[in-house]
Amino acid sequence: MKKISLRLACLFLVAAMSVRGDQTETAPRSPLITIATSHWSLSLRAGADGRLYQQPVGTPPAAGNLKRNDEFYPQAGDGYVWEPALQVVHADGNTSTALLYEGLSQTNESADVTGTRIRLHDPAYPFNVTLCFRAHAAEDVVEQWVEIRHQESRAVTLQRMASTALLFGNNLYLTHFFGDWAKEMLSPITEKLTPGTKVLDSKLGVRADQFSNPSFILSLNGRSTETSGQVLAGSLAWSGSYQCEFDDNGGGIRALCGVNPFASAYHLPPGQVFTTPRMIWVWSGQGLGDMSRKLHHWARDFGLRDGHKTRDVLLNNWEATGFDFDFNRIAGLFAPARAIGTEIFLLDDGWFGNAHPRVNDHAGLGDWQPNRQRLPDGLAPLAAAAAKEDLRFGIWMEPEMVNPASDLFAQHPDWVIRQPKRDLELQRNQLVLDLTRPAVQAFEWQSIKNILSVPGISFAKWDCNRYLTQPGSGWLATDRQSHLWIDYVTALYALMDKTAKKFPDTELMLCSGGGGRVDYGALPHFHEFWPSDNTDPTLRVPMQWDYSYFFPCMAISSHVTHWGNRPLHFACSVAMSARFGMDLDLNKLPATDRDICAGAIAAYKQIRDVTQLGDLYRLENPHDTYRGALDFVSPDRSRAVVFAFQLQAGAPLPVRPQGLDPLKHYTIHELNPAPGRAALPDEGRTVSGEVLMRDGLVPSCANAVEASVIELGS
Ligand code: GLA
Numbered sequence: 001m002k003k004i005s006l007r008l009a010c011l012f013l014v015a016a017m018s019v020r021g022d023q024t025e026t027a028p029r030s031p032l033i034t035i036a037t038s039h040w041s042l043s044l045r046a047g048a049d050g051r052l053y054q055q056p057v058g059t060p061p062a063a064g065n066l067k068r069n070d071e072f073y074p075q076a077g078d079g080y081v082w083e084p085a086l087q088v089v090h091a092d093g094n095t096s097t098a099l100l101y102e103g104l105s106q107t108n109e110s111a112d113v114t115g116t117r118i119r120l121h122d123p124a125y126p127f128n129v130t131l132c133f134r135a136h137a138a139e140d141v142v143e144q145w146v147e148i149r150h151q152e153s154r155a156v157t158l159q160r161m162a163s164t165a166l167l168f169g170n171n172l173y174l175t176h177f178f179g180d181w182a183k184e185m186l187s188p189i190t191e192k193l194t195p196g197t198k199v200l201d202s203k204l205g206v207r208a209d210q211f212s213n214p215s216f217i218l219s220l221n222g223r224s225t226e227t228s229g230q231v232l233a234g235s236l237a238w239s240g241s242y243q244c245e246f247d248d249n250g251g252g253i254r255a256l257c258g259v260n261p262f263a264s265a266y267h268l269p270p271g272q273v274f275t276t277p278r279m280i281w282v283w284s285g286q287g288l289g290d291m292s293r294k295l296h297h298w299a300r301d302f303g304l305r306d307g308h309k310t311r312d313v314l315l316n317n318w319e320a321t322g323f324d325f326d327f328n329r330i331a332g333l334f335a336p337a338r339a340i341g342t343e344i345f346l347l348d349d350g351w352f353g354n355a356h357p358r359v360n361d362h363a364g365l366g367d368w369q370p371n372r373q374r375l376p377d378g379l380a381p382l383a384a385a386a387a388k389e390d391l392r393f394g395i396w397m398e399p400e401m402v403n404p405a406s407d408l409f410a411q412h413p414d415w416v417i418r419q420p421k422r423d424l425e426l427q428r429n430q431l432v433l434d435l436t437r438p439a440v441q442a443f444e445w446q447s448i449k450n451i452l453s454v455p456g457i458s459f460a461k462w463d464c465n466r467y468l469t470q471p472g473s474g475w476l477a478t479d480r481q482s483h484l485w486i487d488y489v490t491a492l493y494a495l496m497d498k499t500a501k502k503f504p505d506t507e508l509m510l511c512s513g514g515g516g517r518v519d520y521g522a523l524p525h526f527h528e529f530w531p532s533d534n535t536d537p538t539l540r541v542p543m544q545w546d547y548s549y550f551f552p553c554m555a556i557s558s559h560v561t562h563w564g565n566r567p568l569h570f571a572c573s574v575a576m577s578a579r580f581g582m583d584l585d586l587n588k589l590p591a592t593d594r595d596i597c598a599g600a601i602a603a604y605k606q607i608r609d610v611t612q613l614g615d616l617y618r619l620e621n622p623h624d625t626y627r628g629a630l631d632f633v634s635p636d637r638s639r640a641v642v643f644a645f646q647l648q649a650g651a652p653l654p655v656r657p658q659g660l661d662p663l664k665h666y667t668i669h670e671l672n673p674a675p676g677r678a679a680l681p682d683e684g685r686t687v688s689g690e691v692l693m694r695d696g697l698v699p700s701c702a703n704a705v706e707a708s709v710i711e712l713g714s
Helices: 002-016 287-303 327-331 334-340 380-388 407-411 438-452 478-502 537-547 568-576 591-613 689-695
Strands: 017-020 023-026 028-036 041-047 052-054 086-089 100-108 113-121 127-136 141-150 156-168 172-178 187-192 196-201 215-220 230-237 242-248 253-259 266-268 278-284 314-316 344-347 392-397 457-462 507-510 557-560 579-582 615-620 627-633 640-646 665-671 686-688 706-713
Touching: 028 113, 028 127, 141 156, 141 266, 141 287, 156 230, 156 278, 172 242, 230 242, 230 253, 230 287, 266 478, 278 287, 287 615, 314 557, 327 380, 334 380, 334 591, 344 457, 380 392, 392 438, 438 457, 438 478, 537 557, 537 568, 537 627, 557 568, 568 579, 568 591, 568 640, 568 706, 579 591, 591 627, 591 640, 591 665, 591 706, 665 689, 686 689
Parallel strands: 314 344, 314 579, 344 392, 392 457, 457 507, 557 579
Antiparallel strands: 017 023, 028 041, 041 052, 086 156, 100 113, 113 127, 127 141, 141 278, 156 253, 156 266, 172 187, 172 215, 196 242, 215 230, 230 278, 242 253, 615 627, 627 640, 640 706, 665 686, 665 706
8 A cells, every 4th residue: 555655656756747958847736835924934835746845035936837946945866956955865775865745734832923844755765854933923033943753664864954945046145253262253254145055164063163153144135234135144053063054056045054964974763853953044124133133032032041031240250360269269259249239259160179179271170079178168158158248159160071180080081072092182171071971961960960059059151161173972882973963962952951940040151162152052041151252342342243143132241351451441331231240350450440340330230121121223333333332222112222332533423323212202311421531412411212313422432442321211
């Protein structure tokens, strides 16, 4: 019975196809499937050949036959000759796959969210693919992922398994972000895609980014601006090696994004489901600003933890003390921390290790017991001392890592990721534990539980300071070594998920030697991320601008430090525009600087509901001009905050805020003005939103490294 239907399906497939030129075509067949949000829809249609086709994004519906080039999720080996979304070796060694449309189901998950599942099957094999979507109407966000399953006699090998393979028309601009340690996201590049392939990827295994970021923007029909243009931004929710490939074959451009196929062949046993990472797409017909605001709305609901709760002001000791501290030095920071108004203290690296004390970055990782010399009674007394000063207490950890100089490594040298017969390659003197090994999973979970269960701890920074360079697992079988990349990240997410569930009231910061892990794969378990070790505010202005395309400012940690030796007023103002924190030795700060910090914190507490929960308008791009400017508007548009950051000397031209209610009246007030500077020309004036947006307001800054933070209240 099964054999007959398979043969019929194959005959049907051949009969329904006709070949014109060098491209197979087929007649369209109902139904038209739409994945729709308020302002965007993805239109798919099964062809008479049974395959699934897509109307390229940004192009009008085509009359006539469907072209093979436009297949929605193309498969390798059976007629499709460009970059495939799926490439499989079946159990019998056949390297071709054909996917035919079988049916779909759509469900309303809420008033705003529609889930769609499209089932496809291979007519020659018990091999099934489900294309999954979650469309968020108001936010114009579509989450897309793929589930692959089969009932073949043995494992099939997945060689490519993209999360998405959207097709576009020809006139497409790509904006992507290159960087490196301390320069994350700092070099946005916009280029017109041309025939050939453009690949953004990483092969780092345990972090998505060191050089290239898995978030990008596609602008249709020309370059977009903050307020104009059709844009589709994409962000791959994956913290491991990824690939985003833009394949322009002259007939259209395909964006294929997913786990990096590099060295990652995955043997999928019968009966198991392989689920790809989610791709997050967001659409706007009104430029980059609207796109970001919608993505931020989505992120507050689905992309990060407690997205509707304001964050406390944090003081970190890393830049202040480095590894050089003990109980007294840290406890001595609490009273001044309270005096200037901070609300959480984060104890960074260096608190653990006894036989191999963590007094520098050469030793101790893996031995998560408090150092008895520095903290004779452990962490709890420090947390209690912080609580006495009304400060919450947080802790740094790097649970995935080990130094060779540690008890852990001495006991379990086989637990690390390494290649046999090769000299161990260290980065920052450390190795990555093999999280595919159940004993390592249990160890890391126990370490996390021990640390976060210390009474008084309600915040943690989860770091990851190296990537994989010798990707071998002593746990995985020799013919399963290529699973390491994917199984590591899957196990990592399980650990992060357990942590978030077991410690629901503990806020988590995602960090990876700076900004190596900034993605919506890990972020749903975290409250914020550390974007870069570089805290020079003149670089943070453009860096935070770039991150804000994809992530709400409440999630972008921004600390005041001495990096770059900039005036503290400028540094505070920059940090206030994101998730505000400090990393200064308050005991060494001159009184005038302490007052500036205290003034900034007090001001920030008045406006943080607007900057963290309001809508962001990017006004002046610091990459283009001598100044950067932003404003945030409260959800009811009754209040706004304008930030102007002067990077170089330049004319004090007015900054024109956006997003205000034209009919409302706003009173202008500069917050925490820099000492010695003249008051704003408009200080205290009450002006309508319409006039403010039309004429703007002149900030108090005009020289390099000056800033103005202006509240508009009504
Ligand atoms: C990484 C982080 C820093 C700090 C150090 C501690 O580099 O990015 O913020 O926590 O580790 O070793």
